[in-house]
Amino acid sequence: xxxxxxxxxxxxxxxxxxxxxxxxxxxxxxxxxxxxxxxxxxxxxxxxxxxxxxxxxxxxxxxxxxxxxxxxxxxxxxxxxxxxxxxxxxxxxxxxxxxxxxxxxxxxxxxxxxxxxxxxxxxxxxxxxxxxxxxxxxxxxxxxxxxxxxxxxxxxxxxxxxxxxxxxxxxxxxxxxxxxxxxxxxxxxxxxxxxxxxxx
Numbered sequence: 528x529x530x531x532x533x534x535x536x537x538x539x540x541x542x543x544x545x546x547x548x549x550x551x552x553x554x555x556x557x558x559x560x561x562x563x564x565x566x567x568x569x570x571x572x573x574x575x576x577x578x579x580x581x582x583x584x585x586x587x588x589x590x591x592x593x594x595x596x597x598x599x600x601x602x603x604x605x606x607x608x609x610x611x612x613x614x615x616x617x618x619x620x621x622x623x624x625x626x627x628x629x630x631x632x633x634x635x636x637x638x639x640x641x642x643x644x645x646x647x648x649x650x651x652x653x654x655x656x657x658x659x660x661x662x663x664x665x666x667x668x669x670x671x672x673x674x675x676x677x678x679x680x681x682x683x684x685x686x687x688x689x690x691x692x693x694x695x696x697x698x699x700x701x702x703x704x705x706x707x708x709x710x711x712x713x714x715x716x717x718x719x720x721x722x723x724x725x726x727x
Contacts, residue, residue: 556721
C-alpha cells in the first residue's frame with residue numbers, strides 16, 4: 528500500500544511480481560514506467576492467485592509480449608477458484624502487442640472483474656482469449672488528465688470511483704482523506720486512481 532514503483536525491469540512483472548497462490552491487496556500505489564521483457568509491465572500474477580487491485584495508478588508501463596499494465600498467468604487446469612478484481616484504478620499509456628492494458632493467460636481464471644476504472648482503449652485493450660472478463664459499465668475510456676500522478680480538476684477520475692469497497696483505504700497516496708467531494712455536488716465519492724483531487 529502507498530508505494531511508488533518506478534523504472535524497474537524484469538522478464539515478468541516489471542513493477543510487481545506475485546507468486547503462485549498469492550492473495551495480495553495492491554492498494555493506493557503509483558506503478559509507472561516499468562518494463563517487462565515478456566509479461567506484465569506493471570503487475571504479473573502467477574497461477575491460482577486472488578489479487579485485489581484497488582485505487583492504483585498504473586501508467587506508462589511496457590511488456591514485450593502481453594499485458595502492458597497487468598498480466599494474469601494460468602498454466603494448469605484446476606484453477607476454478609482463481610480471481611482478479613480491479614477497481615477504482617487508472618490503466619493508461621501502457622504498451623504491449625497483446626493486451627495493452629490487461630493480458631490474460633489461456634487457461635481460464637474463474638473471473639476477472641474490472642469496474643469503476645479508467646482504461647485506455649476500453650474493453651478492446653484487454654487480451655482475453657477465454658472470454659472470462661466481467662467488464663463494468665462504470666469503466667471510462669477517457670484521458671485521466673493527470674499532472675504527474677495527481678488528477679486535474681477537470682479529470683474524469685474525480686468522484687467517479689466506487690465507495691462500496693471492502694478494502695477501501697481511509698487515506699490516499701498522499702495521506703489525504705480518501706473520500707472528498709471533488710466536484711462540489713455535496714456528495715463525497717472516492718476518486719479513481721491512487722490520489723484524490725485535493726480541493727483544499
